[in-house]
C-alpha cells in the first residue's frame with residue numbers, strides 16, 4: 382500500500398494535481414489476487430487471462446520469472462518480459478476517468494506456455510465503492526472538456542450489473558475515450574468493459590463440473606459500514622448490490638440454484654427500528670430487480686421468498702408475492718431469498734407440516750377402519766415397524782425444498798458459524814467464510830478443483846487487505 386501511495390503521488394505530480402489527490406477514499410480498497418497458469422502441452426487450447434483493461438485505479442503486478450503478459454498495441458500483441466526486481470504498473474479505468482483520458486489503461490492479457498507454470502500476483506488499488514469518480518477539476522479548462530460525467534462507484538457497480546457484458550465490449554474499448562461520446566454512453570461502455578472482464582474471469586474458471594447450488598449468508602454489511610465510516614444502511618445497500626451481483630455470477634457460471642440468507646428472524650425481533658428502513662430498501666431493490674425485465678427473462682430466473690413472511694410488512698409481502706408470481710414460469714435458474722428466516726424455525730415448520738399431513742392420512746385410514754394409534758402406540762409400532770414421519774417428509778416440507786442441498790455455503794463475513802441457516806441441508810456442504818462477494822467465482826473454482834482431485838490446477842489466492850491495519854481478513 383505504501384508503494385501504491387508513492388506511485389499515486391508521482392502520478393499526481395505528473396498530471397499536475399494537488400499532492401495527496403488520491404489519498405483516502407479514492408485508493409482505499411485493495412485486493413491481492415495470485416494467478417496461477419499451469420503449463421499446457423498445447424497453449425493455444427488454453428484461455429489464460431483474456432484481453433482486458435483493469436477496472437480499478439492502478440494495479441501493481443509482480444510477474445514472476447516466466448513470460449506470459451502481453452499488451453495490445455497497434456493491432457498487435459507485444460510480450461512484456463519480466464524484469465527482475467520490478468513491478469508492472471497497470472493503469473485502470475478509474476484513473477483513466479480521473480485523468481480525463483490523459484492516462485489510458487492498456488489492454489493486456491496473459492498467455493500460458495507448454496513448459497513452465499507461471500504465477501503472477503496482482504495488487505489492485507481501487508476507490509471505495511461510495512466514492513464519486515469524475516475527471517479531476519484541475520484538468521478541466523476551456524480547451525479540455527470533461528470526457529466523462531461524475532458518477533458514484535455504486536452507480537458504476539449497478540450499471541455493470543445490468544449491462545449485458547459480452548466480448549464485443551472489447552471492441553468498444555477503442556471508442557471508450559471518445560471526446561464526443563454521450564455521457565451515458567461512456568458509462569454504458571465502461572460498464573460493459575468491466576462486465577467483459579468479469580466474463581473473462583468466468584470463462585477461465587467455468588471449465589469442469591460446476592456446483593449446482595450455492596448458498597450465501599450475506600453478513601458483515603454492518604461491520605463493513607462501521608469500518609468505512611458509512612451509515613448502516615449504506616452497508617446494507619452494498620450487501621444487496623452484492624446479492625444481485627452474485628446472481629449474475631452464478632448464472633454465468635452455470636449454477637442452477639442460488640439461495641441467500643437476507644434477513645434472519647432474530648434481526649426482525651431484536652432490531653425492529655433497523656428492520657423497517659432495511660425492508661424499504663429491500664423493497665426498492667426487489668422492485669428495481671423485477672423492472673429489469675431483460676435480467677429476469679433473459680436468465681429465465683424463478684424467484685422465491687422463503688421464511689416466516691408474515692413477519693414482513695404488507696408492502697414487502699406483496700412485492701415478494703408479485704415477484705414470485707411474475708417468475709413462476711421460469712425454470713433456468715432458481716433464486717431463493719430467505720427473509721424472516723431461521724433454520725430452526727424452518728425445521729419446526731416442516732415437522733409440524735409433516736405431522737399434520739400424517740395425521741390427515743391416519744384419520745382417513747382410521748375412518749376406513751385401520752385403527753392406527755387408537756389406543757396403544759406400542760402395538761402400532763409393532764404393527765407399523767417404521768416411523769410415520771420420515772426424513773423425506775421433513776425434506777419436502779422445508780421452505781427451501783425447491784432446491785437440492787447446497788454444494789457450497791459462503792459466509793460473507795469473517796464468521797465461521799452457520800448462524801442458524803440451512804442446518805438441515807448442509808451435512809455435506811463446503812463452507813467458505815469471510816469471503817467477499819467478488820471473490821465468489823474464485824472460491825467456486827477452488828471447490829470444483831478439489832472435486833476433480835487436481836490440486837493447483839488453477840488455484841487462486843485472494844486477500845482483502847485493509848489499508849489501515851494491513852490485516853488479511855479474507856483468504857480464498
Ligand SMILES: O=C(O)CCC(=O)C(=O)O
Pocket residue numbers: 414416430435442444449450489490491501503
Ligand atoms: O498474470 C498476469 O501477468 C496479468 C494479470 C492481470 O492482468 C490481472 O490480474 O488483471
Ligand SMILES: [Fe+2]
Pocket residue numbers: 433434435440471489
Ligand atoms: Fe489485468
